[in-house]
Amino acid sequence: xxxxxxxxxxxxxxxxxxxxAQLRRKDSALDIVIIDPADKHYYQPAWTLVGAGTYKMExxxxxxxxxxxxxxxxxxxxxxxxxxxxxxxxxxxxEDVTYDYLVACPGIQIDRDGIEGLAEVLDKNEVCSNYxxxxxxxxxxxxxxxxxxxxxQPATAIKCGGAPQKIMYLADEYFRRQGLRDKxxxxxxxxxxxxxxxxxxxSTLMEIVDRKDLELRFFHKLIRVDGPNKRAVFEITxxxxxxxxxxxxxxxxxxxxxxxxxxxxxxxxxxxxxxxxSAPDFVKRSKIAHQDGPSKGWIDVNPYxxxxxxxxxxxxxxxxAALPTAKxxxxxxxxxxxxxxxxxxxxxxxxQIEEGYHGYSSCPLVTGYGKMLLAEFNxxxxxxxxxxxxxxxxxSKEQWSMWILKKYGLPFxxxxxxxxxxx
Numbered sequence: 001x002x003x004x005x006x007x008x009x010x011x012x013x014x015x016x017x018x019x020x021a022q023l024r025r026k027d028s029a030l031d032i033v034i035i036d037p038a039d040k041h042y043y044q045p046a047w048t049l050v051g052a053g054t055y056k057m058e059x060x061x062x063x064x065x066x067x068x069x070x071x072x073x074x075x076x077x078x079x080x081x082x083x084x085x086x087x088x089x090x091x092x093x094x095e096d097v098t099y100d101y102l103v104a105c106p107g108i109q110i111d112r113d114g115i116e117g118l119a120e121v122l123d124k125n126e127v128c129s130n131y132x133x134x135x136x137x138x139x140x141x142x143x144x145x146x147x148x149x150x151x152x153q154p155a156t157a158i159k160c161g162g163a164p165q166k167i168m169y170l171a172d173e174y175f176r177r178q179g180l181r182d183k184x185x186x187x188x189x190x191x192x193x194x195x196x197x198x199x200x201x202x203s204t205l206m207e208i209v210d211r212k213d214l215e216l217r218f219f220h221k222l223i224r225v226d227g228p229n230k231r232a233v234f235e236i237t238x239x240x241x242x243x244x245x246x247x248x249x250x251x252x253x254x255x256x257x258x259x260x261x262x263x264x265x266x267x268x269x270x271x272x273x274x275x276x277x278s279a280p281d282f283v284k285r286s287k288i289a290h291q292d293g294p295s296k297g298w299i300d301v302n303p304y305x306x307x308x309x310x311x312x313x314x315x316x317x318x319x320x321a322a323l324p325t326a327k328x329x330x331x332x333x334x335x336x337x338x339x340x341x342x343x344x345x346x347x348x349x350x351x352q353i354e355e356g357y358h359g360y361s362s363c364p365l366v367t368g369y370g371k372m373l374l375a376e377f378n379x380x381x382x383x384x385x386x387x388x389x390x391x392x393x394x395x396s397k398e399q400w401s402m403w404i405l406k407k408y409g410l411p412f413x414x415x416x417x418x419x420x421x422x423x
Contacts, residue, residue: 005033007343008089008099010079012036012064014329014418015105015318018336021069021421026344028071035089035097037078039064043414045329048163048366049407051130051137051272052170059411067419079106082286084311101313101343104288104299106280108159108319108327114276115154121227126270130167131159131277137167140270141174146183147269148253149175150232154276155191155221157298159319159327162363162375164188164274165195165205171272172212173368185251186214187266189234191221193245198383200396201365201375208367208398209249216248220264222273232271236262279320288314290322298322303379304355306339312346315339324359325379331361333418360384364406372402 007023009016012034020032041064049055068074075097081090082104089097110132112119121127128137151168158164168188175181188195188209195209195216196202209216217234224233239245240262255267283289284297288308299316300309303323308314317335319327338357345352359379366372374395378384385395393401417423 002088002096002098003033004098005073006031006099007033007101007103008097009034009103009105010036010082010089011104011106011318011320012038012041012068012074013105013107013318014414015107015332015336016103017041017067017069017419018332018421019103019105019317019340020072021419022336022340023343023421024069024071025421026340032071033073033075033097034068035075035077035079035091036064037076037092039076041067043411045160045364045414046407046411047130047134048166048170050134051128051141051167052174052366052369053138053141054170054369055407057135062415069421080282082282082288084287084308084314087313101347102311102315103339103343104283104314104316104320105318105332106283106320108157108277109280111156111276111278114156114278115222115225117225117227118273118275121225122275125227126230126268127225127227128270128272129275130163130272131274137272140272141171144175144180144184144270146180148185148187148255148267150187150189150266150268150271151273152189152220152222152232152271153191153274156276156278157327158274158277160363161326162196162365164190164272166366167272168214169208169212169367170369172214185253186212187217187251187253188214189217189220189222189232189266191219191237193218196365196375198375198377198381200383201373201377204373204396204398205365205367206248213249215251215253217250218246218248220246223263225271226265229267230269231265231267233259233263233265236264283320287311288316295322302355303359304357305342305353306335306357307342307346307353315343326361326363326377328361328363329414329418330363330376331359333423334360364402364410366403366406367398370400370403371398372406373398374402374405
């Protein structure tokens with residue numbers, strides 16, 4: 001016999017706990033269950049700092065049991081199937097959970113097999129990622145003695161799109177402190193066309209790139225990692241004959257080999273990458289996901305109300321939702337109150353659905369030890385900076401105050417306000 005709850009929340013990450021806490025603050029009588037198998041919860045935005053040796057990994061970790069809001073049931077189990085036509089969730093344990101309303105926020109999965117050869121070398125052999133093991137990133141930086149350092153990202157959507165370049169800026173400064181920079185080539189290699197899409201942050205970052213003398217390679221998609229020979233193979237997806245669009249601060253990388261007109265093999269002494277990422281498999285298989293098109297596999301919701309486009313009793317937010325904005329905790333902070341209000345409107349059958357989320361997200365772009373700019377933007381790709389902060393500081397420029405916010409202010413707000421439904 002199935003277990004029934006009024007509201008089922010898939011995922012006890014940032015989104016799931018925040019929504020549950022806000023719902024309980026609105027109505028303590030609500031019957032809510034959160035389903036998540038993890039026994040630990042991590043503040044992942046600090047993993048960039050862990051990877052640069054300026055934050056302790058253990059400070060990013062809490063016991064999940066201590067974070068579940070009072071009055072909310074936690075089923076430490078994994079969802080394996082979503083059946084929205086019968087309001088049913090199938091769990092790994094064999095149990096079924098039925099619901100009146102569903103909030104789907106299972107997060108995003110790392111696809112280690114998404115690039116040929118990656119699974120065999122990731123988190124060892126000088127191939128590191130702050131997305132998977134930031135402590136190993138710090139180990140790699142400490143052991144680096146010079147050579148070619150590659151920083152790259154996949155063609156898929158990823159959590160915190162700025163993270164692959166943040167660690168590059170920190171690594172550059174660390175190498176300078178160690179007296180290694182003059183014998184090091186640093187290259188940021190991306191399948192995208194720009195380093196950042198929103199002004200004035202893009203211009204500031206390009207100034208930093210020039211100041212640090214970093215090479216940028218655009219339209220380069222990582223397709224293979226040759227671990228034994230420590231080479232990364234990239235497909236050049238566009239503008240093969242137009243160096244102006246392909247390179248910035250182009251360098252003669254030692255050992256670079258053109259395998260074809262649009263395929264290049266680059267040797268590395270260390271490589272940091274964001275691995276390919278996608279919605280969890282059980283989401284991709286379900287009817288709540290887009291079945292085709294550019295958003296295939298991501299949860300099909302109205303981008304402004306966060307209500308499902310086919311199932312009105314289903315809502316989604318966070319990384320697995322098909323929202324055309326950056327996948328960050330800051331986005332969840334703005335999404336959660338909109339979703340909560342709209343879910344309560346649906347429950348009360350008052351017909352009031354507010355399209356109140358306009359794509360806000362932010363990316364705290366660490367550009368060195370003690371330096372950060374805070375890029376905030378919306379669906380229109382426009383700057384959307386907090387007016388209270390912007391009144392006192394230009395967040396589009398490197399600021400020590402923004403570094404303090406990143407290292408101390410934001411973690412405090414996360415643990416003590418956001419996850420308790422207060423921010």
